[in-house]
């Protein structure tokens with residue numbers, strides 16, 4: 001775990017202030033904190049609660065409701081494999097099995113909006129289409145370089 | 146900065162086109178042009194929606210725009226060798242883009258500019274009919290705008306098909322005060338991508354629709370709720386908003402009319418249920434996306450307790466052309482109570498997948514066989530799931546159904562957001578039914594017990610059926626669970642999950658009893 005020191009707390013507060021510390025901006029704030037820190041550190045959540053003047057319980061409620069938010073860092077690359085119907089129809093199950101066999105860590109996505117060019121994956125927020133096992137290996141190798 | 150001598154080229158910047166290499170193709174074209182000292186103007190347009198041809202490169206010639214595709218970075222060298230910049234033939238040449246049958250046969254109203262213009266160029270937008278609807282609306286009274294929308298027959302494209310004019314009238318009738326317009330860009334249904342294509346390819350069209358909606362109901366603030374799986378669309382919308390603000394098409398005095406409107410882009414966080422309108426409002430308020438009981442309806446008591454219009458991206462993006470060309474023009478497309486055009490989206494195992502905008506009334510067979518050209522794998526098609534994850538599995542024998550709200554409902558299916566996902570031989574329909582239950586389990590907001598727990602029981606029951614355990618009794622039990630979900634759910638998430646499950650059992654019973662027979 002990355003330890004959050006005072007500097008990071010300041011940064012979290014800055015992000016909150018950029019949204020005028022509006023409670024309605026909570027999801028935007030969480031996205032930005034996660035983008036910068038890689039996950040949502042506990043200290044950051046406490047800081048957000050304080051800055052927006054809402055309870056920690058409310059923040060946890062929100063963080064746990066949405067699939068995007070994570071409270072621990074990713075162990076590998078940010079890989080999402082589309083597991084929804086359109087990609088199922090063209091072999092996403094096999095792709096996911098290949099990823100599991102090769103110990104790639106990934107999260108399931110339920111539709112990446114690339115349904116005519118499946119199987120689709122997203123790596124670091126970039127979309128890829130017609131991804132079979134070979135192409136996935138190749139993409140991850142490129143990313144690893 | 147139009148350079149007269151430069152040749153204009155188009156390579157889509159659409160994220161699906163880029164998912165199969167459009168960025169690399171664009172880069173390669175620039176490099177080679179530079180090394181050969183050829184002056185080109187390369188525009189990153191939206192996609193035309195013919196995904197099997199992506200990356201689709203177009204060259205502007207005296208005869209019109211000529212298409213080449215699908216182009217890989219390795220093809221670029223040879224394209225230059227045959228002098229494609231002057232429209233010369235090449236094995237990837239497709240002729241005039243507008244004459245490619247898939248494109249030529251469509252009726253593009255909402256997507257009239259998509260793939261044609263430079264998405265973030267305001268001059269291009271106006272040259273292709275943009276802002277005509279907005280200027281008309283600024284000259285009309287709010288009542289006149291609402292009347293035009295009502296007369297056009299437009300119904301919500303997000304899935305429920307509620308008449309847009311009636312929704313707007315309700316919000317207009319609320320006492321003046323802070324009202325809101327929310328564009329639903331959550332597009333969670335698998336098999337759908339039309340909202341994304343529009344936002345990336347013609348973002349100003351959505352803004353124009355929202356400003357008109359604001360004028361019509363007396364709202365001065367708009368939100369665009371974009372799902373986080375669409376980072377490029379969100380980025381394009383943010384840039385579009387900045388451009389409109391700078392051009393005074395947003396702000397407190399739009400185009401010198403005295404009308405005020407401001408738009409904020411908000412991002413979702415990976416939750417399907419946030420596409421449901423009350424859940425979306427909770428999410429915009431920064432809360433858990435829990436569904437709320439209606440009434441009160443959002444048009445009366447919505448975002449921050451104020452009157453709020455929630456419309457799908459495509460409903461809003463259809464508004465400018467309705468205002469520009471009149472209600473009758475739009476109404477004349479379509480049939481029965483389904484007026485205008487629908488953006489059908491062909492996905493899954495389909496040879497020619499993509500966007501087909503056409504009047505309501507086309508048959509599913511025409512879409513799948515004439516446009517789609519059958520399966521991509523070459524295998525026989527077995528079923529199509531229509532209308533997203535909560536939609537029915539339609540057997541090939543029902544492909545003659547006409548695609549409109551009522552006709553599809555009569556045939557036991559659902560239009561939804563217009564997605565069609567093709568499955569070919571080899572698909573296990575019991576597994577698909579199980580997935581429907583699993584999806585409900587994952588995405589349930591948790592408010593109703595039938596949805597939260599019933600989906601888990603449904604999944605477990607299907608697991609038993611799939612290994613041949615007491616198939617008959619378990620199918621009966623599953624039927625009861627489905628009935629409970631249908632009757633006891635607050636929203637369509639739990640309420641419609643039985644649709645894919647029961648249609649799979651009805652049409653593909655053989656997949657549910659394999660083990661037992663042996």
Ligand SMILES: Cc1cc2nc3c(=O)[nH]c(=O)nc-3n(C[C@H](O)[C@H](O)[C@H](O)COP(=O)(O)O)c2cc1C
Nearest residue numbers: 301302303329331332333420421422456457460637
């Ligand atoms: C589970 C669920 C998911 C939904 N997802 C979406 C969506 O992704 N996009 C959308 O426009 N409407 C979605 N809807 C429909 C909305 O609740 C609402 O009817 C729609 O946004 C209204 O806009 P329209 O009248 O323009 O269609 C969903 C509904 C349910 C029950």
Ligand code: SF4
Nearest residue numbers: 590592593596636639
């Ligand atoms: S049906 Fe499911 S998703 Fe809809 S309100 Fe009930 S629990 Fe939430």
